[in-house]
Amino acid sequence: MFEEIVGVSPALNAVLARVAKVAPTDSTVLVTGETGTGKELIARAIHKRSRRSARAFVSVNCAAVPRDLIASELFGHEKGAFTGATQRRLGRFELAEGGTIFLDEIGELPHETQVALLRVLQEREFERVGGNVNIRAEVRVIAATNRDLDAAVAASTFRSDLFYRLNVFPIEIPPLRERREDIPLLVEYFIDRYARKAGKTIRRINKRSLDLLQAYPWPGNIRELQNVIERSVIVCESENFSVDESWLSRQPQAAESKSKAELSVKIAAQEKQIIEAALKESAGRVFGPLGAATRLGIPRSTLESKIRSLRIDKNRFRPLSG
Template identity: 65%
Template sequence: MYYREVRHPGPAEIQLIDYASRIAGIAIERDRSQTALTRAVKQIEKSEAQLRHIVDAIPQMIAVLNPDGAVLYMNQTMLDYTGLTVEEVMAKDVRDRAFNPEDVARFRGERLEALSRGVPFQNEKRVLRKDGHYRWFLIHYNPLLDDQGRVIRWYATGTDIDDRVQAEERTRNENLVLREQIDRDSMFEDIIGTSEALSKVLRQVRRVALSDSTVLILGETGTGKELIARAIHKRSSRAEQAFIGVNCAAIPPSLISSELFGHEKGAFTGATKRRLGRFESANGGTIFLDEVGDLPSEAQIALLRVLQEREIERVGSSKSISIDVRVLAATHRDLNAIVAEGKFRQDLLYRLNIVPIEMPSLRERTADIPLLVKYFIDRFGKKAGKKYRTIDKRTLKLLQAYSWPGNVRELQNVIERSVILSDGDTFSVDETWLKREPPQIVRPTIALNGALHKQEKEMIEAALAASHGQIAGPSGAAIRLGLPTRTLDSKIKRLGINKFRFKP
């Protein structure tokens, strides 16, 4: 190795050569391994780049997560949809930025538990589009396991289901409307009568139907206010669109806002899914708010905004939704009186009372009673399989003499009961079913009708003083005098009585 002359190596030289050859072999093998590793890394990087290119080309949203659920990668489809950058994807708050925060909060505990189990799972979330709108997606989570069964990656894929969610919501609302329609079919379908009082109302209906103005229908319970609302809708340009009726007095105050304007999923306990309200269901058509005087104050404010801005907000959301709905409202209450009591907003009354229509009571249209009786006899007789040849004359006089505090609805109920219980082919009604008003309630009315203006004014003022200026309600002046609230209110205005000076 290093001698000048040729010689045979001894044991020491042979051992040195052996050591040198081993070192050279190790160096050569390391160089070969490094080259092979470099080639392998380049191949992996190339394969990974190709895989990412393929994943980016898939039109479905795909995200790669670490075992704890932190986002490592989003494909190009998801980046384009959300408008996020690669740097933003790597941020800790990326989930709050990509998904609806309510959904993130609601599924946080459930998601962590599912990740710890290491088995596929799914949930529904709203994903924020780069234009600021949310759409519903079904997110599938699938784990990638190593040889020991440990999760090394999660692959999440998102499928747009917003159209399905909206369709389900529309179906629910259509079913609700259908059920309400079936319920309403138990009432009379047509407006029956030829009296001047009713004809005046129908002339108003024909005129107001051509406009898009808000209409306030006033009248006692059972006079057929909803029939008038439907008649307005059927003769309007919105006749082919939805007519949605809401009885404001039948819905609990805590739920009325949700019922009218809808709610987001998780807006309150029991709100498991987003729900469209009646206003959204009536979009393009007409909404009828029956007993609008019973709306709680919060709903009154929201309704005022609808009438002013033509916008609503679902409960649990701050996003405004534009709507195109004609509002028809009705009440049997004296709105001026409850405005004075502070229970109804005066500005809302002004917005509702653009075109008022007053429904006459059945007492004011006794000429229509024979027609109504015949209509109801035919209708209920057909259901019961009975046919009547004549109507007892005494019964007809009795029906026309009765005051009908429940109006047409009460008449309908009396006739239906009589059809069910009667025998023979002559229709008659048991006069004991028609309850007379107690004398103490009737007498003041008779006295008022026959008294001079001075006596009438004194009696009204005495009743106002005894009721501390309150007109409506069980202890109001109207009850004391035996008068309908609206009648008393008009008398107070006609006689120039200042009802506010009797308030404490």
Template identity: 50%
Template structure:
């Protein structure tokens, strides 16, 4: 018998699917193990090493998505192919944002399974050859589009429903929440995905040239117009134009934009020719535009023209349950970028991150994780690898009796002591189980218990 090409775990609640998939993969000379629910998956992954996981989304006890969230954090190097009999844009987005290697819709052809598996193993081999450098696993993945909180679930559902339409969309949320990412996802899942996606930052372009950026100009239209220029709307014909920070636009230009949206045509500056375009408009603002209307700095008629569908991106401080998944995603991203093996994120780091208020939202978290990857030396990201300001910002929880911020070392010890005490309580005082939960040796656990005087 020839040597096995690798080990695969197949998880599906339907026995017929497990058996069929197992037979096919065994004939391809893979070693196959099966599981019938998410709890079995987690148990088998903890106790055995697998090269690939093929998992159904809907399973009893613990479904595939919930199992995936745990695996993404604790086993970042395991490629996962998701399966579902209920393929919608929403479920595709769900698999995509979690970082699935591939996505199969049941009933699937055997050839699809074979292709996906061979692709996964080829990618894994390629990573091994290239100095063990991890790569972004999936073409399904869109940068930083991660979240499992109820607030983000509503965002994903809205995107799934709206992406197939041509309706204008207004995205609102604080800076750093991912408004452009939502706009790009709307475009990618629309019928316009093979046409241009054009971005205009209305707050970054001087008012004097913004009209030219929008609609273009003819040669000689004004001083310095040495040649004809095609505007962003014309470039975006057939596709999507994303108007970022639209609340910064001057009242005069708001009028011209409104006319262009109403008539679906415009003239270049200095020209007489009417140019018709087929463009979907997605706009975004970090301002409350309804307040801007009251303050008479934004036109109500333009607002209602843009706000056919509204998507609000919640700030990170309101969805802190998403932080572990986001941190895991950024860890994978920067480990791959820097040519490092994926690191484990310690529980104390997760607790520090979840006790911070994130004024810069997801963008700030991304920067923090990159810093930790660059500055940390070991295979585990520790609290001491984080920037000092993140730790000191949680001083309301980690301070001395006089309310003064403690040193970073003291904060780390406080977190470590709390994590050990909580784990001991969870395992009923079983030190062997506690050491496994914490990912440290039993000897190290005993040393920490004595050091902190934990009873």
């Protein structure tokens, strides 16, 4: 147990090690991962282990707020700023003063709000909608997304300067299919939670059901597992827990998930090949006029990130010294 995060897999432990390192700092964190992997739990764990833990943790789902209201939601508004603004309203940044603000689905922010957020990150101040007074923002920002922000930057739907400001300390959460050894622990955890809520006693887990749960690819990740366990507890009429196999037989989704995974592997292999060729031509140099980043036409930081994620040893392309 680590701040309600359940698991012992190496993939999860690697994430928690990064959480432990960044939590005591005030650095901006960008949490990435598929939907349902528990990005908000990671954000809350960072907040609870920070010096700001006694102050507010304010969560905002940027995709759930209408585009024309998101600026007011984040930064507040003055009376009369727009139709329906009958009084001054404090935004989420002011409510999170001294604490942490969690911006989920950050990739859905409209362009004009991206500019305002960039100002907060750069200058630590903002203005309410309809106002002209600068307000200081003593707030730590943790952002999250299940989108590929690199691709969004390339498509000009997300500002590159904002991406670099958010991507100070990236944490990528692995999907559940990459941490299968955690599934039995998660199953026990959720059975205990929902059995107590339902006033039921469940003492055993059907082995076939557990094998099914571990074999399933979980396209909806932990959120989907949680829903299946809750539904199973509700219909369970004995002390022996089991799962209806038909709930886990959505082959089209499983096939689609496998197809996407295979495509990702192929794309990564092609990227690695292109980057290694550029590094070879530039004798291992990443930046500078003759560096690989210039040859590829991408920012140095993007290339460095790709080199790390693809586990490329750039040193082997450098010429041997005497």
